[in-house]
Amino acid sequence: MSTAAGKGISGEGDVRSWKREPIKPGKSDDQLQALAAERFGLARDAKDRWNLTMTLAAGQAKAKLHEVVRVLRDDPELRFDMLLDLAAIDYLSYPNHRGPRFAVVYLFKSLVFRHRFKLKVEVEEDDAELPSIHDLYRIADWSEREVFDQMGVVFSGHPNLKRILNHHEFIGHPLRKDYPCQKRQKLSINDPMVDQLESRLKHFGYQVVDSGEVHLGAPIAAKHQSVAEQGSVDTQKQKNAAGAVGAGGI
Amino acid sequence: MTFKPVPATVAAVSDSFVPDGVIATSVEAVVNWGRRNSLWPFPFGTACCGIEFMGVVSSVFDISRFGAELVRFSPRQADLLIIAGTITYKQAPVLRRIYDQMCEPKWVISAGACATSGGFYDCYCTVPGIDEIIPVDIYIAGCPPRPEAFLEGLVQLQNKIAREHLKEQKAVGA
Ligand code: SF4
Numbered sequence: 001m002s003t004a005a006g007k008g009i010s011g012e013g014d015v016r017s018w019k020r021e022p023i024k025p026g027k028s029d030d031q032l033q034a035l036a037a038e039r040f041g042l043a044r045d046a047k048d049r050w051n052l053t054m055t056l057a058a059g060q061a062k063a064k065l066h067e068v069v070r071v072l073r074d075d076p077e078l079r080f081d082m083l084l085d086l087a088a089i090d091y092l093s094y095p096n097h098r099g100p101r102f103a104v105v106y107l108f109k110s111l112v113f114r115h116r117f118k119l120k121v122e123v124e125e126d127d128a129e130l131p132s133i134h135d136l137y138r139i140a141d142w143s144e145r146e147v148f149d150q151m152g153v154v155f156s157g158h159p160n161l162k163r164i165l166n167h168h169e170f171i172g173h174p175l176r177k178d179y180p181c182q183k184r185q186k187l188s189i190n191d192p193m194v195d196q197l198e199s200r201l202k203h204f205g206y207q208v209v210d211s212g213e214v215h216l217g218a219p220i221a222a223k224h225q226s227v228a229e230q231g232s233v234d235t236q237k238q239k240n241a242a243g244a245v246g247a248g249g250i
Numbered sequence: 251m252t253f254k255p256v257p258a259t260v261a262a263v264s265d266s267f268v269p270d271g272v273i274a275t276s277v278e279a280v281v282n283w284g285r286r287n288s289l290w291p292f293p294f295g296t297a298c299c300g301i302e303f304m305g306v307v308s309s310v311f312d313i314s315r316f317g318a319e320l321v322r323f324s325p326r327q328a329d330l331l332i333i334a335g336t337i338t339y340k341q342a343p344v345l346r347r348i349y350d351q352m353c354e355p356k357w358v359i360s361a362g363a364c365a366t367s368g369g370f371y372d373c374y375c376t377v378p379g380i381d382e383i384i385p386v387d388i389y390i391a392g393c394p395p396r397p398e399a400f401l402e403g404l405v406q407l408q409n410k411i412a413r414e415h416l417k418e419q420k421a422v423g424a
Binding site for chain 2: 074165166167172179181182183184185186187188189
């Protein structure tokens with residue numbers, strides 16, 4: 001969650017050393033509602049008659065969302081350490097709807113307390129922008145890209161906000177209710193998506209010389225050298241093999 | 251196996267001249283016989299139909315009875331492209347490139363409703379039939395097609411190959 005999250009790269013922290021804490025009694029919906037109302041001034045969503053949904057109004061979202069989510073995650077009584085999902089709703093053709101056109105819904109769960117929390121953030125059509133929470137939950141990186149791709153909600157501060165499901169030549173946002181759902185858009189050249197591959201390779205010590213071509217950086221080469229000495233593996237062969245990975249291109 | 255009738259001149263020569271154990275036929279018939287009984291498929295399985303293709307290759311249905319069991323995962327070693335599954339526009343350039351990488355002669359089977367027509371995915375992202383991208387020789391109906399239907403499609407393709415003329419080879423990339 002610390003340094004690597006900022007770069008949008010996974011791979012830090014050893015999963016095997018992670019121990020699950022014993023489950024403790026969590027908060028009821030009523031308690032969560034009272035707490036959210038008192039701490040953040042959130043209102044309960046009357047449309048949700050079965051579960052607890054707290055609403056963050058469009059005007060406050062930009063200023064408050066990141067802080068609210070951070071407290072939800074870090075508060076010792078709440079500890080919502082898991083972002084289950086992040087999705088958007090388009091209310092364009094919703095019967096009797098008043099208010100902003102879009103809403104982005106965040107679903108949280110606590111692995112320690114086993115309580116859940118639904119946060120609905122209203123988003124105006126002509127100002128469809130929210131602060132990104134990718135630095136709090138790594139999974140939000142891709143989820144936010146998906147919401148951006150399908151609904152056109154922009155997440156400011158996201159390190160790589162580009163389409164994730166639709167192709168890069170796609171125009172418009174297909175899950176918006178005013179997108180004609182049978183309107184097809186052809187793709188001429190596919191996107192090899194090397195930018196993300198390259199950032200990962202760099203993270204592991206490789207050095208990107210030219211796009212599509214990868215060379216061994218100093219730390220990895222040194223590691224291979226020592227392996228070669230111990231196990232009498234041909235170092236040059238290894239280097240060639242590593243070079244071939246990049247030279248193959250995509 | 252139905253050979254085309256041998257030209258009369260060849261037959262006349264063979265009667266008097268060729269010893270026992272030798273048959274006379276046309277080059278075309280022999281080449282087509284070889285091609286259609288040793289198809290090397292490249293499976294482009296992207297969805298549930300791909301699972302059905304695995305059934306066709308397995309011993310119960312056994313595609314090797316028809317000489318097409320040598321499944322290759324390099325398009326350069328295959329001459330039969332089997333598209334089994336849904337193709338999206340994002341994937342279309344990849345499929346086109348794989349087709350282009352296959353050497354002539356090559357044939358294409360579109361297996362299942364999705365590959366043939368887009369199936370029930372009548373939406374913004376699915377290609378409504380792969381013949382928008384590449385030429386198709388045989389369409390197999392079904393969602394998914396039963397293995398028997400796969401084999402029927404393969405036999406249909408073999409019949410089609412038997413009728414091909416060497417002089418009329420498909421243009422590269424056509
Ligand atoms: S045709 Fe049916 S079985 Fe085949 S890929 Fe499409 S949905 Fe799946």
